[in-house]
Amino acid sequence: NNLNEPIERDLIDLESLIHTVLGELSGMTIIGKLHISVTVEAHIQFYSDTKRLKNILKNIIHNAIKYQSPTHEHPFVRIHAKTDELQAFIAVEDNGIGIPKEHVGDIFNMFFRANDMTTGSGLGLYVVKETLETLRGRVIVDSDTRTGSVFS
Numbered sequence: 382n383n384l385n386e387p388i389e390r391d392l393i394d395l396e397s398l399i400h401t402v403l404g405e406l407s408g409m410t411i412i413g414k415l416h417i418s419v420t421v422e423a424h425i426q427f428y429s430d431t432k433r434l435k436n437i438l439k440n441i442i443h444n445a446i447k448y449q450s451p452t453h454e455h456p457f458v459r460i461h462a463k464t465d466e467l468q469a470f471i472a473v474e475d476n477g478i479g480i481p482k483e484h485v486g487d488i489f490n491m492f493f494r495a496n497d498m499t500t501g502s503g504l505g506l507y508v509v510k511e512t513l514e515t516l517r518g519r520v521i522v523d524s525d526t527r528t529g530s531v532f533s
Contacts (some may be wrong), residue, residue, distance in 0.1 A: 440508065
């Protein structure tokens with residue numbers, strides 16, 4: 382996914398796009414144990430770059446699934462999307478292992494990994510941030526090791 386490619390302007394069906402991403406992640410081992418909910422309130426048509434938006438969603442939803450707490454009785458991932466005259470707002474909430482408060486500011490840095498259990502290149506959230514900036518969006522994170530994470 383080249384950040385320098387021209388930005389496409391596609392009509393986005395958020396619900397369909399989210400379900401496509403969930404389908405592509407359905408092979409993840411833990412996914413069968415999760416309660417996943419998707420709510421979409423599309424009050425107005427939303428245009429964006431399908432490929433870029435899909436990549437952003439895939440990274441964030443993948444992390445929400447991957448970093449579930451193995452001890453949690455009722456693990457969940459809640460995806461909420463809403464469009465209005467000003468913006469599209471998408472939040473991915475989980476009750477997984479969370480991110481230690483002291484690392485939340487670093488998670489979008491290239492190659493940063495928040496803990497030793499983390500596998501991967503440390504590029505996923507860096508790419509999310511860069512891609513969102515290309516689309517003139519932003520990401521907000523609220524996370525705690527006791528309660529999980531919300532990426533908006």
